[in-house]
Amino acid sequence: MRLAATARAGWRPVAVVVALLGAWELYVDLGGASTLILPAPRTVAQSLYDDRSLLWSNFLVTAQEVVLGILVAAAAAVALACAMHFFAVVRQSLYPLLIASQTLPIPMLAPVLVLWLGFGILPKLVVIAVVSFFSIVVTTLAGFASVDPDLLKLMRTFDAPRRRVFWSIELPTALPGVFTGAKITVIVAVIGAVFAEQAGANSGLGFLFSESIAQLQTARAYATVVLLSAFAILLFAALTAAERLATPWAHQPKETGS
Amino acid sequence: MAIEARPSQSGELHEPDAGDLAIRVECVSRTFRQRRGDIPALAEVSLSAAPGEIVAVVGPSGCGKTTLLELICGLQRPDSGRVRSAPAALMPQRDLLLPWASALDNAALALRARGVARDRAREQARPWLQRFGLAAFERARPAELSGGMRQRISFLRSLLAGKPVLALDEPFASLDAITRAEMQGWLARVLDAEPRTVVLVTHDVEEAVLLADRVVVLTARPGRVAAELPVAASRPRRRSEPEIVALRERVLETLGAA
Numbered sequence: 001m002r003l004a005a006t007a008r009a010g011w012r013p014v015a016v017v018v019a020l021l022g023a024w025e026l027y028v029d030l031g032g033a034s035t036l037i038l039p040a041p042r043t044v045a046q047s048l049y050d051d052r053s054l055l056w057s058n059f060l061v062t063a064q065e066v067v068l069g070i071l072v073a074a075a076a077a078v079a080l081a082c083a084m085h086f087f088a089v090v091r092q093s094l095y096p097l098l099i100a101s102q103t104l105p106i107p108m109l110a111p112v113l114v115l116w117l118g119f120g121i122l123p124k125l126v127v128i129a130v131v132s133f134f135s136i137v138v139t140t141l142a143g144f145a146s147v148d149p150d151l152l153k154l155m156r157t158f159d160a161p162r163r164r165v166f167w168s169i170e171l172p173t174a175l176p177g178v179f180t181g182a183k184i185t186v187i188v189a190v191i192g193a194v195f196a197e198q199a200g201a202n203s204g205l206g207f208l209f210s211e212s213i214a215q216l217q218t219a220r221a222y223a224t225v226v227l228l229s230a231f232a233i234l235l236f237a238a239l240t241a242a243e244r245l246a247t248p249w250a251h252q253p254k255e256t257g258s
Numbered sequence: 259m260a261i262e263a264r265p266s267q268s269g270e271l272h273e274p275d276a277g278d279l280a281i282r283v284e285c286v287s288r289t290f291r292q293r294r295g296d297i298p299a300l301a302e303v304s305l306s307a308a309p310g311e312i313v314a315v316v317g318p319s320g321c322g323k324t325t326l327l328e329l330i331c332g333l334q335r336p337d338s339g340r341v342r343s344a345p346a347a348l349m350p351q352r353d354l355l356l357p358w359a360s361a362l363d364n365a366a367l368a369l370r371a372r373g374v375a376r377d378r379a380r381e382q383a384r385p386w387l388q389r390f391g392l393a394a395f396e397r398a399r400p401a402e403l404s405g406g407m408r409q410r411i412s413f414l415r416s417l418l419a420g421k422p423v424l425a426l427d428e429p430f431a432s433l434d435a436i437t438r439a440e441m442q443g444w445l446a447r448v449l450d451a452e453p454r455t456v457v458l459v460t461h462d463v464e465e466a467v468l469l470a471d472r473v474v475v476l477t478a479r480p481g482r483v484a485a486e487l488p489v490a491a492s493r494p495r496r497r498s499e500p501e502i503v504a505l506r507e508r509v510l511e512t513l514g515a516a
Contacts, residue, residue, distance in 0.1 A: 247358070
């Protein structure tokens with residue numbers, strides 16, 4: 001039922017996209033801009049097809065970076081959120097620094113890291129992890145904080161040790177928060193990967209984009225943008241699906257009255 | 259199917275030795291200090307319960323009923339006076355079932371809390387679900403259960419904590435009138451088969467008179483004991499019995515005067 005409703009409402013944004021593409025195509029076809037500077041959507045589609053093996057091999061590189069980066073970030077973020085939840089001193093010491101880490105200008109951080117860590121996947125993972133880390137920590141901590149205090153009282157009358165309260169109550173309560181953070185992170189992680197690749201790489205869609213621009217292969221550059229964008233959407237959808245599988249209770253319709 | 263009683267680990271908050279009584283609350287006062295001024299919850303309340311006795315506490319909203327239960331469960335300390343009680347398990351007003359866990363795992367939570375392994379805890383809880391008429395729902399999540407079923411599981415969860423005292427906080431307040439009447443009869447039968455010392459906090463006078471051996475009437479904020487009325491009627495009791503009706507009227511009168 002929800003799917004049908006989504007499908008019914010879904011044609012509207014599709015219609016907007018089609019209209020915009022049509023206007024763009026018309027603009028270029030009528031000579032509004034040189035096709036070298038602004039390729040028409042038709043040319044971009046052509047490039048997506050003609051350069052498919054080149055795009056695909058570079059896509060795999062970037063996709064691997066992003067997925068690994070998010071996994072690393074999520075694991076580290078959940079571990080840190082747990083430490084912050086258990087020990088006030090850790091929270092007080094690190095929370096301000098965590099916020100400060102978000103002020104790091106990623107486009108500048110990336111080349112410095114490449115200089116230090118080389119042209120391999122490592123600096124990419126670090127950049128992606130740095131940009132993704134924060135939101136997952138915050139949403140996981142919020143998940144811990146959302147535990148019902150009455151439930152904690154109940155567990156106290158059951159003589160439950162701290163460890164048991166964590167595994168039985170707090171961790172499952174925080175789990176939807178981990179997914180929320182990961183979903184927020186997907187978009188910035190892809191951007192982080194592009195910056196890291198442009199700072200120094202010999203493969204990946206970010207690298208291919210820079211190279212295509214330099215060679216005036218504008219249509220191919222646009223094709224990489226389309227692919228990156230589609231990848232982020234796909235990743236978001238995959239995480240949403242995983243979230244529904246892993247935490248089905250968090251998506252039930254709220255009870256009315258009680 | 260008796261559950262062995264286990265000494266409380268939170269004993270420092272309340273003194274477990276209540277002499278030959280299960281609960282002895284002596285001249286207890288409790289005030290909550292807030293920025294806008296003090297809110298007195300209980301004033302010089304004394305109350306006791308013999309082992310196996312069911313004591314109902316009725317009173318208007320905000321008369322400190324929940325505070326009284328938390329004192330008995332050792333979740334709060336009195337400002338003055340003394341609380342001595344055998345180890346007590348709480349049954350909270352809202353069922354607070356874990357939405358991700360099955361009915362069986364929810365019922366077994368108190369067993370898990372005291373370190374029983376998952377499989378053994380399930381094994382121990384399963385016959386109880388059967389006894390409570392919930393065997394067919396053992397795998398169901400709380401969202402799939404009716405309000406009455408959820409309260410039964412919540413009660414079972416507290417019962418399986420194996421404490422000699424049960425502190426019931428308006429256990430059926432959230433149910434519709436028909437289900438509530440059913441559940442009251444059900445609880446009377448269960449306590450008949452599994453005697454426990456029970457403190458039943460309720461604002462339902464009929465419920466108090468139907469279930470309790472003794473009814474304690476509290477005044478509005480701060481709660482003071484206005485009257486203590488023994489219920490001598492034999493069990494099982496019916497709402498329509500003249501003795502029950504007369505007593506209900508007396509409690510209501512006392513509440514009106516209080």
